Amino acid sequence: MLKALLHRKLPRGIVDRDENDADDPAPIEPTRREDPLTATVFERLAYLPPRLTWNILCQAVKPLADGGPALPPDAPSGAPTYSFWPSLRPGADGGNAIRVEPDVLVTWGDTLLVIEAKHYGVQWAGQWLEQLKAIHAMPEYSRKHIWFIAAGGVVPQEQAANEAYVRHKITNSLLGLLAMRWEDLHHAIDEVRMPNRAPEQLAILNDIAAGLDAWGYRKKTWFSSLRSAEPLVRANESMNVLQTWRVR
């Protein structure tokens, strides 16, 4: 699927029209959607050796607020289990009447990662709270160390306020709030994308990087490096030749 997308083989109609834009009947490009991005990235992280995935996440995430707890360097024991868009019952006092749906849950030993992904949209602490309340209502997660990862869409100047809001509403010493920029994930992937890595791992890492590129989270290239392109042979003379070249 990712390769079909990267090679522009997917019909535009594969995804819905923008329900917020009634004037535009055109289907939305997959790369404007956050769910295909979530799948592209986290499906593949699930294929990597768990320790490598943990190392990548450790590099990519930062505490939401200054001085907040950071992801520990050692991976939890055991193998992680990923569930995508799990449908959870709302927690006590939850605002959602029917279901709550985090983007990804990763159950991993004594740890639970809760991932809320954004692309174009911005993170919203009220949504985090709904998800955390739903998770707190589930006995199987009651003793887990919960790390909430806001992936993409984090507004830097709102991070401290969002952290304070969630901490005020939920008193749980086993809760850590983290932010992850997609560009930082790309950087973390690049750091481990070495030629001497096992081919099957390299293929997965290359796919994640290509996916992030496709969604626009590529490493920026500055004009200072433009001169590295090959110089023209003799541009002015070539222009004169082409100016006089006519097929009729």
Add this chain to the structure above:
Amino acid sequence: MNAKNDELKVALVDVRRAYRLLHAYHRRLQDLFQCVDDFLTAKGISFDSWNSINVVRLPAKSKPFFRNWAWDLTPAYQIACRWHGVRGRLTYQIEIEAFADTGYEQSGDGEPDPARFTSAETSNSEIRFGLWSTTAKTPDVGAAWTTIEKENWSDGNTHTATVDGAQYMYRYGAIDLVDLAHEHAVKKNLLEPLRAWIAGA
């Protein structure tokens, strides 16, 4: 004939290299615009639209493109991008244009001829910005522009106009791409003026 073919062969090497160089230019231009977009989005000002300035539109699929100007095949030669946002009591419109070549001149009725442009060496590649803010709830910058365009609007100062009781502020700037070579320069020379404008400085 052979000598002419040899000349053409070399010229076509230059064409291929020029396309590769153009790709490198476009890559960096897109990254520059993405940098601006990230910055403005974080300020609550979102991307609105873009268009090519020197190309009216890419020829439709069913139209023979080869009957149009060759410039229509170079839509990124001059591009414009617009962002919109409301902060407090002001509505902002940020316009940023990229001119690959200030030597482009449209003289006469025909297709502009690069052979008659100002030399590439004495021309610039530049980013131009037009910053609007207004107290109007439904801005009409076109109406405000009819007042401001009569002033020395490109002098870098803030110009004001009043339309239907609402106040409009406008500032123009141009930056040589040479002065946006790296991240620090982009922050200092492009993002800082945007930040100051949004902050009301």
